[in-house]
Amino acid sequence: MNHFLEISELSRQQIDSLLKTALMFKQQNSYPAYPSHPVAFLFYENSTRTRVSFEMAAKHLSMPTIHLDMASSSESKGETIEDTLENLAAMGIKQAVVRHQQNGIQQRLAQQLGPKIHIINAGDGTQGHPSQALLDLMTILEKKPNVSQLKVAILGNIRHSRVANSFQHIAKTMGIGELVLIAPEVWQPEIIHYGQSTTQLSEGLANADVIMCLRVQRERLEDSDQMDLNFYRNHYALTAKHLSYAKPDAMVMHPGPMNRGIEIDDEIADGPQSVILKQVSNGVYARMAIFDALVRG
């Protein structure tokens, strides 16, 4: 593996191998040390979980870390992102974790820069969030390992969600039994990579083993996509009533950040079925596995 760009590019074997490494790291206290593999962080969009967990992952593996403050970097003087990365590579940076609002930019950078620096996609626009898909799958498998028997429901703003896109790809590769994408009409997906979509919450959640609740991404909404948030709460929010449609032991997931009281209620987010903070913890180990795979080539 030269770069970590899209989960759809990985085979089942590669995903299994990353998951195995992540679980191994989770179970042990001593890790390999890669002090000669500095990693740079270029976040053009805000982040808490992805950024901190990649940084924790790098620190566990003794990789020096450099954060570029994009507002004060030389890109504010007109330097391109390609030139920025060329310069980082020339200074000895081996891996770059990039989050960007533009779909597909990490793929373009990887093609242009080739083997000079490993590019890791930490989220691109509405297209992909591959490390999130890996940690989501890891969290599911820890509790419910029989993927072919699982019904997973993703609930919310599917149309604008890179989390939903990447999860569809990993679900297809790993053979998750049933995947249902639940959204109001205006947030239905333009393209379905795997599974089926519905506007009917009760039908979508019926007998679900896993519910992945998505954030209402107010910053991505065009005027035409706007909807009445009261309508959304009444018909699609993850409330106790709506959760009761799923299996009694259904896992509740959310990639974060949560809009409490909009897409999910406190009692569900903090309730016994929630694995939301487990997702966050697993993010560190999943991202360690990504760094490790890139160092080992």
Ligand code: CP
């Ligand atoms: N899940 C996720 O990407 O969260 P952050 O935006 O905080 O990184």
